[in-house]
């Protein structure tokens with residue numbers, strides 16, 4: 001289907017699947033196969049040359065995985081998508097695709113810990129450098145662009161501070177300098193924010209989180225605004241690195257994705273109620289949430305997100321000990337990293353997800369000892 005023909009609530013259930021082609025099977029079948037036979041030798045030759053469309057081998061494509069890719073393409077308002085074995089496989093594949101030795105990447109001042117690790121491997125082994133900067137205004141971004149900059153890589157909201165990057169500002173600067181824009185959209189899901197519509201070139205997800213929603217799969221997804229470029233990545237970086245999603249994981253994700261709209265609405269409603277509750281509590285100092293009226297970045301949130309989502313961070317009194325005591329006093333809320341599942345999870349970034357970030361850098365990002373992410 002073309003963009004705009006189906007509502008997101010309908011896309012997650014119907015896009016990319018025609019049951020009349022599958023014996024009327026209501027559920028998308030699981031094609032748990034490594035390879036596909038050809039009717040005859042010439043068919044095999046034509047599939048390999050690209051003259052004829054069709055399946056060859058599951059590292060190059062699988063019908064179950066394809067349904068998920070088509071649904072994600074439409075949900076993110078893109079032109080093509082690729083499914084990966086983890087969020088990090090999606091991150092590494094797009095960065096390898098976009099850069100070569102000597103290039104420079106401009107990043108938001110908070111990025112996922114392993115993305116930070118990957119950028120350091122790229123710097124130390126291949127001389128691909130990066131800078132992490134605040135991206136509140138076009139001037140701030142413009143000042144950091146270098147002659148060798150090739151792309152801007154951002155997360156928004158930033159984990160775990162919930163600080164926002166102004167996506168319109170990023171896209172405007174990128175257009176002026178011919179830079180590609182990649183957005184890690186894991187924290188909002190395609191239901192609340194669509195960076196491709198604002199002008200980004202690529203959106204990626206740790207599908208482990210909201211897209212799956214059930215805490216039982218590790219997976220990644222990449223969506224692009226150019227079908228040919230996505231197919232090129234499929235047949236180069238993804239094929240040769242082998243960074244693919246298994247058909248069974250795709251099947252679980254198709255199942256989880258069906259409830260994404262309902263889940264995101266409930267996550268948001270729950271977060272709003274919790275904020276009201278926490279605001280009254282003596283022990284709570286500050287609350288960070290994109291759609292909180294007291295948030296100085298509220299106007300950025302309104303311009304690029306349709307709702308605030310399920311993640312809240314806040315500080316409590318008593319520093320690290322206060323934060324740890326708070327966590328240990330909870331009963332149903334589990335102490336765990338990750339997000340987007342049915343269970344409510346809390347973690348202490350300073351000693352958990354961001355414990356490998358040097359203290360000075362960590363404090364500069366706003367990750368204090370009393371910060372908790374719920």
Ligand SMILES: *Cc1c(COP(=O)(O)O)cnc(C)c1O
Pocket residue numbers: 086087088089112114155159184186187205206207208209218219220
């Ligand atoms: C979890 C996460 C990743 C990494 O995804 P995996 O599926 O764990 O490989 C990347 N970015 C963000 C924002 C994440 O939360």
